[in-house]
Amino acid sequence: MMKIYDFELSGHAHRARLLASLLNLNVELIAVDLANRAHKQPDYLAKNPFGQVPVLEDGNRVVADSNAILVYLATQYDQDRSWYPDTPELMAQIQVWLSKAANELVHGPAAARLVTVFGASLDHGSTLDKASALLSIMEQHLTGRNWLVGENRTIADIALYSYTAHAPEGGVDLSGFPQVCAWLSRVEQLPGFVAMPTTETDAKKAL
Structure with missing residues (x-):
């Protein structure tokens, strides 16, 4: 297995x-x-x-x-390759978002959550600024479209979903990003979706 x-x-x-x-x-x-x-x-x-x-x-x-x-x-x-289409253009666009998931997402929303949930010694204000910058770009990008890449959900959406959805645990306010919130809802409505547990700010440290 x-x-x-x-x-x-x-x-x-x-x-x-x-x-x-x-x-x-x-x-x-x-x-x-x-x-x-x-x-x-x-x-x-x-x-x-x-x-x-x-x-x-x-x-x-x-x-x-x-x-x-x-x-x-x-x-x-994935037999029909809809999650990771094999056309060069779509693969390249997906790679852009995978890179953002490994950089801006990690240093913004994910890092803010590390501070509030796990007590990481990071500049919380800086992480919030980085989160806002990323979310602003995502908000603009998602205006007029349902998914980050192409006409269908892809692994780009999965890569960005978890830390974006749980950004409020790090003190990130999503209320000013309605397109992002609508996109999160679309991911959550996918058949087979499983949620990540929510946390409290006094959660057991695991760094």
Whole structure:
């Protein structure tokens, strides 16, 4: 059975298990005890030298990095390739958003949430500014369209969804971004959608 090494409050891990669910894949979720640094132990580092969740095991194949897992699942298990279309233009556009998910999203909404939920020693004001800048671009981009790329949902939407949806946990106000909120709702209405648990600001630290 396919396995995902998981931490339920990680948006990176959520995007992997979300796409697996949307593809109706049978997956065993293996919780990684980040609080006790299980992700930094030799057995886990053998799977992912960067010591991060998630990691996917599919038979003898091991795929680390959440965006890489999205690409793998979409190309391996989506027969009609609608989640990751194989036309060069759409692939390039998807890659743009995967890059934003690994950069602006991480340093904006995700980082703001690290401060308020996990007590990270980051400049919260700076993370909020970065979140607002990203959301403003997303708001403009989503005006007049339903999805981030093309006419259909793709892995770009999955890559951006989790930390955007949970941005309010980091003190990010989404009320000024109606197009973004409508897009989040569309993702949540997809058959097979599974939510990421919400958190409280006094949640157990797991850095």
